Amino acid sequence: MPDIIQLLPDNIANQIAAGEVIQRPASAVKELLENAVDAGATEIKLIVTDAGKNLIQVVDNGKGMSETDARMSLERHATSKISSIEDLFRIKTMGFRGEALASIAAVAQVELKTRKADEELGTCLDVENSIVKKQEPCGTAAGTNICVKNLFFNVPARRNFLKSNAAEMRHIVDEFIRVAMAFPQIFFSLTSNGQQVFHLEPGSLKQRILQILGTSYSSKLVSVNENTDYMNVSGFAGKPDTAKKTRGEQYFFVNNRFIKSAYLNHAVMNAFDDMIAKDSFPMYVLFIDLDPSQLDINVHPTKQEIKFEDEKIVYAFVQAAVKHALAQFSIAPSLDFSLNADIQQMEAISKPANEERLEAIASSNLFKTFTQKNQAHKIEGTSRIELKHWKDFYEPASQPLPSDIGSITENGKIDQELEYTGYSSLKQELKFCLLPDAVLVQLHQTYIITPTFEGFLLVHQQQAHERILYERYSEAANGKQMPTQRSLFPSAIELSAADSVLMQELLPELKVLGYLIEPFGTNTYVIQGTPADILQGNEKIVIELLLEQYKHFASDIKFSKRERLIRCVAKQQAIKSGKALAQKEMTVLAEELFRCKVPNVTPNGSPTYLEFKGDYLERMFGK
Ligand SMILES: Nc1ncnc2c1ncn2[C@@H]1O[C@H](COP(=O)(O)OP(=O)(O)OP(=O)(O)O)[C@@H](O)[C@H]1O
Ligand SMILES: [Mg+2]
Numbered sequence: 001m002p003d004i005i006q007l008l009p010d011n012i013a014n015q016i017a018a019g020e021v022i023q024r025p026a027s028a029v030k031e032l033l034e035n036a037v038d039a040g041a042t043e044i045k046l047i048v049t050d051a052g053k054n055l056i057q058v059v060d061n062g063k064g065m066s067e068t069d070a071r072m073s074l075e076r077h078a079t080s081k082i083s084s085i086e087d088l089f090r091i092k093t094m095g096f097r098g099e100a101l102a103s104i105a106a107v108a109q110v111e112l113k114t115r116k117a118d119e120e121l122g123t124c125l126d127v128e129n130s131i132v133k134k135q136e137p138c139g140t141a142a143g144t145n146i147c148v149k150n151l152f153f154n155v156p157a158r159r160n161f162l163k164s165n166a167a168e169m170r171h172i173v174d175e176f177i178r179v180a181m182a183f184p185q186i187f188f189s190l191t192s193n194g195q196q197v198f199h200l201e202p203g204s205l206k207q208r209i210l211q212i213l214g215t216s217y218s219s220k221l222v223s224v225n226e227n228t229d230y231m232n233v234s235g236f237a238g239k240p241d242t243a244k245k246t247r248g249e250q251y252f253f254v255n256n257r258f259i260k261s262a263y264l265n266h267a268v269m270n271a272f273d274d275m276i277a278k279d280s281f282p283m284y285v286l287f288i289d290l291d292p293s294q295l296d297i298n299v300h301p302t303k304q305e306i307k308f309e310d311e312k313i314v315y316a317f318v319q320a321a322v323k324h325a326l327a328q329f330s331i332a333p334s335l336d337f338s339l340n341a342d343i344q345q346m347e348a349i350s351k352p353a354n355e356e357r358l359e360a361i362a363s364s365n366l367f368k369t370f371t372q373k374n375q376a377h378k379i380e381g382t383s384r385i386e387l388k389h390w391k392d393f394y395e396p397a398s399q400p401l402p403s404d405i406g407s408i409t410e411n412g413k414i415d416q417e418l419e420y421t422g423y424s425s426l427k428q429e430l431k432f433c434l435l436p437d438a439v440l441v442q443l444h445q446t447y448i449i450t451p452t453f454e455g456f457l458l459v460h461q462q463q464a465h466e467r468i469l470y471e472r473y474s475e476a477a478n479g480k481q482m483p484t485q486r487s488l489f490p491s492a493i494e495l496s497a498a499d500s501v502l503m504q505e506l507l508p509e510l511k512v513l514g515y516l517i518e519p520f521g522t523n524t525y526v527i528q529g530t531p532a533d534i535l536q537g538n539e540k541i542v543i544e545l546l547l548e549q550y551k552h553f554a555s556d557i558k559f560s561k562r563e564r565l566i567r568c569v570a571k572q573q574a575i576k577s578g579k580a581l582a583q584k585e586m587t588v589l590a591e592e593l594f595r596c597k598v599p600n601v602t603p604n605g606s607p608t609y610l611e612f613k614g615d616y617l618e619r620m621f622g623k
Contacts, residue, residue, distance in 0.1 A: 011130035014076060014106035020301040021103040024162060025052025026171035028104050028148055033179040034094035036060035039144060043187040046176060051168035053151060061143040064116040070123040071135060076102040089293045094257060104148055106130045107155055111147040113140040129154050166505030173498050177212055178258035181251055181285060184208035198497050209236060209285055213249055214496040217242065222329045224286060226321040231290035233321040238283030243276040246552040249283040255292060260304050267315045271322035440586040446577040450590045455613040462577045464593045464608040470570035471596050473513055477562055482514030484529040493540050494524045499547050509565050545572050567603050
């Protein structure tokens, strides 16, 4: 038998290796930006078209490469950043493996132009599929200008695997922000399809945070700064009232490298302790600097995970540093942070529920949408009609007491009647049939005691409403568009660049759900209309909260974009616990819940009511 093992040709070996490093356009963006930073650039421009699928270009004014280095830079394991194994433990640069450019060149068409400041002519190189097509001297600006075209053109499986442009663009923005945040002294810009998305002038870290996360943080940042011989922690944490429902605005940099660490995040969360609500996340941008020998960055191909020599010390140090900062700024835990500040300002929360307000509620838009028969989403109930013949039978007995229901089933005659109707479905109907003229009672402005023929239900008002809205919006998404109520005075909303990218992605879906939002200049949108349920004047808060919530759901890949959006709109617009409800509102809420296809749980599975049956109550009372 002949020998069968062969060395793989370089381009195939490179392509396989590239799979680890370059998974999507954003991975190439990260590598190219980091190379520009390592080259000492003070200006780095990123240009993409079609979310990097067609073009990713990075232009820097760094030190450039010589003709030979330019050629070498595309080889695997070719790096100027380390030369011995010891160097691995004193890494100060972002790169060190000498793999990124080789990986990119294996899966794209690359045009590289580079010139060192002290050389007159630069070098131009065209590479495709790891093969150099052209190399020649050329005139070009000092620094490096690299174009990556048609990523994965030769790996169709990978190309097909890429997500929508909007989703890929979001990954790019994430990577861009991570690098730009770590190097505020460098100018960064990002242009997408000819439109500038970010323009970040060099400045302090605080300025960079405000440029990226929005100026609303300007008086809301607490500076963190602790230095020891072993390590330093510096940066900023958001004051507790800026905590959000998503963990999007949390950044850890270890020796300027963005890392993901649930462990260190836990340390910060601990420092905030009970200053923020359990399900909310504080903003932070923290830099941990320590001797590179105390780290292993080579544990993951994307270098976003690291191992600390002694992680317990780092944990304790980070926690203490943040705690100290919060204490210094006398942010006492005595304030009530259990509710998001925006929500606290809402009328429903801030004003007492007196008679006047209850009347106002009864004539509110929210209330009307419960009752208006002509709403597109109005689903006519059928349960009462189906039950009619049962009621005809029952009413002459003129004893519509829930406790009697149990004895009815013991009565042969009625059992026959029940059999005729279909016993189990009738049982179901009984549970979901309000007693005529039932008085519903609100408990702690959270629960509604809802008497039914079978006993009573303890309905959770917020979770029940979430279920109702979820089904309503799902129907809208699958058929009729939700009716939009045009704003009399359209309000403009300015978003951070990252949120703006997200908004672009969601505009068409939002329209289906009744939101009419139009782009209006850079990162600004005009809210022309909202679904009829939204109170006029609240549109801006609603949209901001909606984006927050969506980001919270964004990692849930098992759902489609539309499903995620429907879930968050439902969650966000559900009437909240703590809101007083008028009798009529409670009745309509219960009736709408009973009409739901799956009335008993919220979309993510929390119960909407607890059931207390008549016979169970009797037993509890020892009858
Ligand atoms: N923008 C740039 N300006 C100057 N030199 C560059 C630039 N990009 C790459 N190089 C040179 O090319 C070499 C190879 O780059 P590449 O990104 O492939 O590897 P690396 O940065 O050394 O390590 P890693 O694979 O971890 O990124 C670098 O070591 C550097 O010398
Ligand atoms: Mg590199």
